[in-house]
Amino acid sequence: MSPGGDREGGADGQLGSAGMLGFPDPGPPLFSSVTEVRERLAEVGYLADDGIAGVVHLADRLAKPVLVEGPAGTGKTELAKSVARVTGSRLIRLQCYEGLDESKALYEWNYKKQLLRIQAQRVVDDDGSAPGSGSSTDRRGAEGEMSSWRDLEEDIFSEEFLLTRPLLEAIRSADPVVLLVDEVDRVELETEALLLEVLSEYQVSIPELGTIRAQQIPLVFLTSNNTRELSEALKRRCLYLHLDYPSLERERDIVLARVPGVTEELADQIARIVRSLRTLELKKYPSVSETLDWARTLVVLGVESIDAEQAKATLHVLLKYRSDLERAAKELAVAGEDRA
Amino acid sequence: MLDVLTGFIGELRAAGLPVSLTESIDAAEAVHHIPLEDREALKYALAATLVKSSAHWKAFETAFEVYFSMRGPQYDITDDDLPDAARTGDGQDDDAARGEGRGPGGGGGDGLSPEELAEMLFRALLSAHDAQVAALARQAVSRFAGMEPGRPVGGTYYLYRTLRNLDLDRVLERLMQSARAEAPDGTLTPLEERLARDEFKARLDRLRRELEDEIRRRLVADRGTEALARSLRKPLPEEIDFMHATRDELASLRRAIHPLTRKLAVRLARKRRHGRKGPLDFRSTMRHSLSTGGVPVDPKFRYPRPAKPEIIVIADISGSVASFARFTLHLVHAISSQFSKVRSFVFIDGIDEVTRFFENVDDVADAVHRINTEADVVWVDGHSDYGHALSVFWERWGEEITPRTSVLLLGDARNNYHASQAWVIQEIRHRARHVYWLNPEPRAYWGTGDSILGEYAVYCDDVFECRNLRQLEHFVTELA
Numbered sequence: 001m002s003p004g005g006d007r008e009g010g011a012d013g014q015l016g017s018a019g020m021l022g023f024p025d026p027g028p029p030l031f032s033s034v035t036e037v038r039e040r041l042a043e044v045g046y047l048a049d050d051g052i053a054g055v056v057h058l059a060d061r062l063a064k065p066v067l068v069e070g071p072a073g074t075g076k077t078e079l080a081k082s083v084a085r086v087t088g089s090r091l092i093r094l095q096c097y098e099g100l101d102e103s104k105a106l107y108e109w110n111y112k113k114q115l116l117r118i119q120a121q122r123v124v125d126d127d128g129s130a131p132g133s134g135s136s137t138d139r140r141g142a143e144g145e146m147s148s149w150r151d152l153e154e155d156i157f158s159e160e161f162l163l164t165r166p167l168l169e170a171i172r173s174a175d176p177v178v179l180l181v182d183e184v185d186r187v188e189l190e191t192e193a194l195l196l197e198v199l200s201e202y203q204v205s206i207p208e209l210g211t212i213r214a215q216q217i218p219l220v221f222l223t224s225n226n227t228r229e230l231s232e233a234l235k236r237r238c239l240y241l242h243l244d245y246p247s248l249e250r251e252r253d254i255v256l257a258r259v260p261g262v263t264e265e266l267a268d269q270i271a272r273i274v275r276s277l278r279t280l281e282l283k284k285y286p287s288v289s290e291t292l293d294w295a296r297t298l299v300v301l302g303v304e305s306i307d308a309e310q311a312k313a314t315l316h317v318l319l320k321y322r323s324d325l326e327r328a329a330k331e332l333a334v335a336g337e338d339r340a
Numbered sequence: 341m342l343d344v345l346t347g348f349i350g351e352l353r354a355a356g357l358p359v360s361l362t363e364s365i366d367a368a369e370a371v372h373h374i375p376l377e378d379r380e381a382l383k384y385a386l387a388a389t390l391v392k393s394s395a396h397w398k399a400f401e402t403a404f405e406v407y408f409s410m411r412g413p414q415y416d417i418t419d420d421d422l423p424d425a426a427r428t429g430d431g432q433d434d435d436a437a438r439g440e441g442r443g444p445g446g447g448g449g450d451g452l453s454p455e456e457l458a459e460m461l462f463r464a465l466l467s468a469h470d471a472q473v474a475a476l477a478r479q480a481v482s483r484f485a486g487m488e489p490g491r492p493v494g495g496t497y498y499l500y501r502t503l504r505n506l507d508l509d510r511v512l513e514r515l516m517q518s519a520r521a522e523a524p525d526g527t528l529t530p531l532e533e534r535l536a537r538d539e540f541k542a543r544l545d546r547l548r549r550e551l552e553d554e555i556r557r558r559l560v561a562d563r564g565t566e567a568l569a570r571s572l573r574k575p576l577p578e579e580i581d582f583m584h585a586t587r588d589e590l591a592s593l594r595r596a597i598h599p600l601t602r603k604l605a606v607r608l609a610r611k612r613r614h615g616r617k618g619p620l621d622f623r624s625t626m627r628h629s630l631s632t633g634g635v636p637v638d639p640k641f642r643y644p645r646p647a648k649p650e651i652i653v654i655a656d657i658s659g660s661v662a663s664f665a666r667f668t669l670h671l672v673h674a675i676s677s678q679f680s681k682v683r684s685f686v687f688i689d690g691i692d693e694v695t696r697f698f699e700n701v702d703d704v705a706d707a708v709h710r711i712n713t714e715a716d717v718v719w720v721d722g723h724s725d726y727g728h729a730l731s732v733f734w735e736r737w738g739e740e741i742t743p744r745t746s747v748l749l750l751g752d753a754r755n756n757y758h759a760s761q762a763w764v765i766q767e768i769r770h771r772a773r774h775v776y777w778l779n780p781e782p783r784a785y786w787g788t789g790d791s792i793l794g795e796y797a798v799y800c801d802d803v804f805e806c807r808n809l810r811q812l813e814h815f816v817t818e819l820a
Contacts, residue, residue, distance in 0.1 A: 034381060051387070232360075237362075238392075240388055240392045269535075273535065332531055
């Protein structure tokens with residue numbers, strides 16, 4: 001059952017029934033409409049299309065994580081950052097890598113501090129035992145030892161000795177938080193399971209402490225470069241957003257928004273050349289971030305309109321493989337008659 | 341709404357998308373949060389909750405267009421009620437409308453001749469006037485497609501008829517000419533030419549999509565949602581049958597194979613490093629024990645480095661199984677870094693080594709293409725002769741099979757009633773580590789007609805049915 005499954009639809013129904021399920025209070029929605037998402041994201045320089053804005057809006061309303069997939073450099077990570085900026089939330093980032101485990105993602109006991117605590121206790125006990133043993137019987141002494149052991153145990157497994165890692169931190173934070181789990185496809189299949197409890201219930205179970213529930217629902221973004229298929233269990237819990245290369249118009253607007261000093265004409269030309277390049281069969285297509293790099297390069301070089309020579313001379317900013325470069329240079333120079 | 345949604349989800353499942361119960365609940369809930377009159381928003385909301393893989397997007401889109409298309413009388417198959425069509429009852433019987441058995445008054449647009457329509461379309465495309473292009477697309481469909489109620493043909497047939505009449509290639513040329521004419525000195529530099537062409541192509545693609553949508557809308561109105569959805573259902577890329585793929589399907593297979601090779605390589609590399617634990621690494625354990633005061637709390641193990649297998653692929657590339665062989669060669673060579681050595685041989689009735697085509701090339705697809713044109717595989721008549729090919733293979737390269745080699749044989753074992761020479765497989769089996777046979781035919785057909793798979797199979801370690809990418813992927817994972 002999905003966490004939000006029982007809730008009544010509509011923003012008004014959320015608060016009351018959600019509380020009854022023992023599900024953390026989702027709080028008031030961050031955005032009132034899809035258009036608002038779009039406008040506010042545009043203010044911080046992230047141009048969302050309908051799909052992106054729609055999914056962000058839904059993620060906020062349904063209190064569900066978003067799985068963002070797509071080729072490298074299409075603005076997956078940037079989306080999470082921008083949403084954090086727009087909503088004034090703190091961004092907590094968990095960068096995934098092979099070998100990521102519980103102690104790096106969720107929490108860890110600070111065992112050095114625990115050792116110190118035990119040492120300190122021993123010192124106190126040694127000092128205290130001399131006057132104490134005189135006034136009490138042996139039986140009481142044994143009991144006292146037991147209870148001090150229990151105290152100690154309770155003490156060293158308290159929150160003071162807990163090192164929070166990104167996932168737990170996102171859950172425990174009292175202020176609004178955007179949690180970014182970057183490149184989730186890099187962890188092994190087994191490690192994905194770590195995320196499941198956090199993502200669906202917004203809680204973390206720690207055997208010694210019990211379950212820690214979220215104070216507020218963080219907005220979660222998971223990004224994936226699609227180097228492997230993610231597990232069904234993870235996908236099922238998320239909203240899915242596929243970020244592809246942007247349309248011509250959007251790419252032009254992105255260039256205009258992100259590159260200072262670029263003229264509208266140049267931006268248009270850049271977007272069109274990049275689109276043409278993406279129709280070729282290349283090993284790696286130019287990404288949006290590379291388009292932006294290229295635009296910046298051209299602005300720095302003082303280019304106002306690109307001709308074939310300039311394009312050829314600066315293509316290496318866009319394309320990173322030799323064979324791609326050669327093919328692109330050839331194709332751009334000979335027009336497209338043979339392909340028609 | 342809920343009924344439509346359930347039907348829609350049923351259709352997605354029928355098309356092969358894995359939609360779970362939770363996801364359908366999510367979808368139903370998501371629908372509450374968006375303005376229902378906004379069709380695009382609905383589409384994205386459903387996509388976000390129901391489709392969890394970009395490969396399934398196409399199937400989703402088709403189903404969505406069918407289930408949530410505009411309905412109502414104005415989208416009737418015969419456009420009697422087209423609001424903007426001035427009923428002039430034009431008598432001119434143009435090429436497309438002739439002989440389509442239309443009722444009087446049904447053949448109209450708004451009194452435009454085909455030439456005028458083409459001209460308007462050209463202008464609209466030139467100025468990128470989207471709304472006008474859409475309106476004209478609607479006209480073009482009603483004029484050229486010649487749709488008839490209840491006729492059980494697919495949308496592609498109508499699309500073909502419309503496109504034939506519009507002749508988009510000529511439109512593209514005209515667009516290019518006017519672009520050239522607009523340039524200050526009357527000609528375009530190659531770069532400008534190229535960009536203009538791509539721009540117009542994008543516009544024409546949009547027009548084509550409009551046409552498709554329009555045809556689909558009318559078909560929905562005619563035949564009802566479910567029936568149409570069923571006829572539009574297409575296999576997902578990973579399930580396309582190699583042997584019966586159409587040209588479009590082959591293209592989508594080619595696109596699907598690239599990400600697949602990447603995924604496979606990552607997965608295999610990982611499997612190699614993990615999964616098995618090596619022996620205790622004493623040095624490392626001691627070094628790490630320093631932080632726990634010399635007590636070896638955390639034993640460290642050596643990384644296992646299992647030997648990479650050597651692969652020999654022997655593929656039949658005669659007509660019937662050619663595309664299967666090509667995809668397998670492509671896949672195996674694309675992940676050749678996961679093997680210590682890959683050698684490939686192709687045959688029809690003669691056999692030739694083609695490993696050289698894959699050496700020092702960036703583009704595996706290119707190499708596969710060259711095999712078709714350059715490999716010397718015909719001995720007598722160009723009909724498959726497994727027996728001859730195999731015995732030649734044994735004579736010339738048999739010595740090179742070592743106990744570390746896995747041999748893959750690809751083909752349907754349809755030998756045109758030649759001698760089988762199955763002893764070659766037996767000999768190979770003695771020398772090699774494994775011998776596998778991959779057959780692109782359905783299992784039920786094996787051993788029927790001139791298929792002599794049974795004679796070879798007894799000497800193979802295993803024989804696999806390998807009809808689509810999913811099965812191929814599964815096999816390769818097992819292999820490495």
